Amino acid sequence: MQYRKDIDGLRAIAVGSVVLFHAGLHDALSGGFFGVDVFFVISGFLIGRILFTEVAEGRFSILRFYERRARRILPALLTVLLLSYGFARMLLSPLEFADFRDSLLATLGFASNIYFWLHSGYFETANELKPLLHTWSLGLEEQYYILFPLLACVFKSRVWLMRTLLLLAVASFAWAVSSVAKAPDAAFYLLPARAWELLLGAMGAVWASQHSLRDAWRKALSLLGLAMIATAVIGFNARMPHPGFYTLVPCVGTLLILVAYAPGGLASKLLELPPFVFIGKISYSAYLWHQPLFAFWIYRYGKQSFATFSPLLIMVTLALAYISWRFVEEPARKPATTPNKKLALYCGYALVLLATVAVPQKWFAQQHPNEALQALNRIDNLYEYFDFQKNIRNGVCHSVPMPARQANGCLEQRQKNIVLFGDSYAASLYQGLQAARDAQRPNYGIIQLTDGNAPPFFTPGSIDSGAALSEVNADKLKAIAAIQPEKIVIAWMIFGKNSTNDPQQELNQLNATIDRLGQISPHSNIIVVGPFPHWSVSLQKNLITYISAHNSFPRHMQQGLSTREREWDQFFKQHLHKDKVRYLSSLDALCDASGCLTSADGTVQGLTAVDWGHLTQAGSLHLVQRLAPAIFE
Structure with missing residues (x-):
């Protein structure tokens, strides 16, 4: 040939x-x-x-x-x-x-x-x-x-x-x-x-x-x-x-x-x-x-x-x-x-x-004497370990069609109502919002309108289920119009599948959504929760690297922490200014000069992130506890 x-x-x-x-x-x-x-x-x-x-x-x-x-x-x-x-x-x-x-x-x-x-x-x-x-x-x-x-x-x-x-x-x-x-x-x-x-x-x-x-x-x-x-x-x-x-x-x-x-x-x-x-x-x-x-x-x-x-x-x-x-x-x-x-x-x-x-990898890792390191190495599945799917109500209120949300009680209203609008990052706030509500604000209903890979935009693209992003969010706006909530909490992963990957474009899309919300629910106050800390690969992986080198469990850490989120956070602080809209910085609540919070209580069970950024239940409780006065006021 x-x-x-x-x-x-x-x-x-x-x-x-x-x-x-x-x-x-x-x-x-x-x-x-x-x-x-x-x-x-x-x-x-x-x-x-x-x-x-x-x-x-x-x-x-x-x-x-x-x-x-x-x-x-x-x-x-x-x-x-x-x-x-x-x-x-x-x-x-x-x-x-x-x-x-x-x-x-x-x-x-x-x-x-x-x-x-x-x-x-x-x-x-x-x-x-x-x-x-x-x-x-x-x-x-x-x-x-x-x-x-x-x-x-x-x-x-x-x-x-x-x-x-x-x-x-x-x-x-x-x-x-x-x-x-x-x-x-x-x-x-x-x-x-x-x-x-x-x-x-x-x-x-x-x-x-x-x-x-x-x-x-x-x-x-x-x-x-x-x-x-x-x-x-x-x-x-x-x-x-x-x-x-x-x-x-x-x-x-x-x-x-x-x-x-x-x-x-x-x-x-x-x-x-x-x-x-x-x-x-x-x-x-x-x-x-x-x-x-x-x-x-x-x-x-x-x-x-x-x-x-x-x-x-x-x-x-x-x-x-x-x-x-x-x-x-x-x-x-x-x-x-x-x-x-x-x-x-x-x-x-x-x-x-x-x-x-x-031959299992943990046979090699377990030789290290640090107990926290051994506990981290023993985790075979982070999502199961932290019960993440249950915490975000996946398949119940998250990533399900609107009729299923209605049937599963996800749209249940009370005297006042908060709508949680966004992707799985937004869904990971649910546990914290529920705990804050149950502790002191029982008159609030928390209505979860979240889907995987569904930022609050109307751009081309499809969510995890294959449905068009714009159609899914249009259905959510119809639900919001019917509820007329006191608060709408928006959160999303800034570098997700359907993100624009540019802060100015992202702000433009966010403002367009906020304008639509203002038209259909004019009395609602909108709260935008800024980017969560983002760890390279996973928080677990970076803790293993850090503890292996220093033989100590850091409460705050820079190891593997992305700087992009801080850049976007500063951009939103400077440029997101609209009536009835308030911007809340997750990074200000979770991070300081030494890095971002790794664990709410200093233990492996208290890790704040399941993977690279999704909040664990402990992370959600810790963050919302600090944001609650602004959300529920």
């Missing part, structure tokens, strides 16, 4: 888009994640071309096919997994290591896409902290290639093969479009909604083997394809439904370049530039290395440090990619260099070492 430099150039664009997007260049490459879709189409085209040719010539062997896949995928993957495992042992807490262990085992079974789909809820670890998250695409591809060779063998007629591929691709695409709104995580991670991208490449391989275009058409279509990929990578963003109609743009663009190969055309000249070809050759290793390298850096040094050092980490990624390509990938692909026995021995040794992942 003829080698095409332009395909390596395409791979360079794909991996570069993904790596730079994950490195934080969301403004310049807001659709960088579409690089994975480019990879899918390339894979479908190349594997399809090889497989269809071998079947047509009568020399296809299923064993040889899977041997090639193993040589291509396993050596570099196992190398990255081994080194990631070593860093995980050194850096992760027992809780974090348990997540890593499960994802590693899923990766070895080429089922990590299913694993990450099952663990894609709002209260799971943030994506940038999952070292093996990127392996979801490998799992999906290998599931596809379990089934795909059967099609090539059964439908030897190119006409029937093409019809079958088209039928399956249309069905898969329809599945993606229909499920992306209702079950976006399933659509993103699972094969039924992604198979059409690989099938698109396979159809391109069939078509290209039977048809040829005039040179002018090939040059024009290749250039159009490159422009389509650039449009997706630069112009699209994560708020667009994906996979779906928008995903067609980079996928069809990739297909055009693959089937309309135009040597000497502008697109080919660009893609065949030596830097692109070089990065394309090492693209698989670069893809494997970047996520664990980025994730472990954030674990160890925090997101702000990552933003500063991300250019260096990109260079390290490329260096590691070259080394593993040169000394692992290339030799493993050649049976003459690496016979099957030698390859099997390496994979066997790697799997034996990786099997020790089953």
